[in-house]
Amino acid sequence: MPELPEVENVRRGLTALIVGKTVQAVGTDWAKILVGGLEGFQQALTGATVTAVERRGKYLLLRFDNALTLVSHLRMEGKYQLVLDPAEPKHRFVHVWFTFSDGTQLRYHDMRKFGRMQLVPTGSEATAVAGLAKMGPEPTAETFAAPAFYRELRRHKQAVKSVILDQSVVAGVGNIYADETLWLAELNPEQPACTLTQKEAARLHDAIIAELAAATDLGGTSVHSFVDASGKRGGFQERLHVYDREGTGCDRCGTTIVKIKVGQRGTHYCPKCQPLRKRKLR
CATH class of the missing domain: 3.20.190.10 (MutM-like, N-terminal)
Incomplete structure (x- = not known):
């Protein structure tokens, strides 16, 4: 933040x-x-x-x-x-x-x-x-290409959440929006990035673009102390599905949201909507 x-x-x-x-x-x-x-x-x-x-x-x-x-x-x-x-x-x-x-x-x-x-x-x-120096593409349809994103994911064996937090992969994604976009794409945050299918990578790509655009339009997320240069709080915290919502029901299926650690970062997800899939590392 x-x-x-x-x-x-x-x-x-x-x-x-x-x-x-x-x-x-x-x-x-x-x-x-x-x-x-x-x-x-x-x-x-x-x-x-x-x-x-x-x-x-x-x-x-x-x-x-x-x-x-x-x-x-x-x-x-x-x-x-x-x-x-x-x-x-x-x-x-x-x-x-x-x-x-x-x-x-x-x-x-x-x-x-x-x-x-x-x-x-x-x-x-x-x-x-x-x-x-190594900043990745901005998360827009014009600059963030889905095929290139999929190729980048295939290079990494670590958890997909850690990969999308890497600013050299895509610019601007932090902890809040990593959790939210993975929920939207129905992907487990611990899923090894290289095991995602092309269809799953495309869902994640589209979710990143859509989520960051929607959050921007609503002034950002004020879950802690954020205010803009005019002192105004953001409004996107009212639309968070998993971040900081552990113990509450998933908006999609009702399953209780859980919190774990991924790469030393607090991570929120729905165990039913976002199952960890056992696949061979590529």
Whole structure:
């Protein structure tokens, strides 16, 4: 958390709130968030104007008119807020702030301090940022090809859930949507990826695209602390079928949802709808 739908909604909010604003100052009380340190951010961004806010996978890309891009990864708890008065007291979890020439201030909240921001020349993100270098396709019909996905699954003997969490396979899927898409596709999260049939892989492919699109349209999922850049909670938590629903009945068959660990991640599924099928490893 946040995953692709949440980050996309943050992107949309920031686009409306900060594009066209010029940075007057950068501040922090936890410099580790700023890769390279505060001084470099101050020198590079003072006087620079935000021209666009884009997204790649779970990363935000803030474009500036000086040919630099700020790559922001929210990690577990990161969130942005625009305040109209920089003199307004900062919450104790505000660790980075960008003051604009119009008197507003963009504040970055991060309770765990796991998030990171990195400045790179615009256009170099894919090579300059480790997490973007091997990023897989975006989960859309135009960029995420079912045949290529099936070939990728055949290469992996580990659990299919672990494979779709790998950002080099498909961008943006995290723990919540991995559980949900596997439920939609009626696949066991522990099923070895290489044992999926082409039909099963196609169902999973289509479920990933549909689920992430639906979650994005509803503002993302706020099961914990997620809010968008305007402070609004998502609405997709009302449509979760298995995630965080252990002990309740499956929406499809009524069987009790169970929780296990797959690759050290809490995992929810329906034992009846998603049976583990014994097949030879390919």
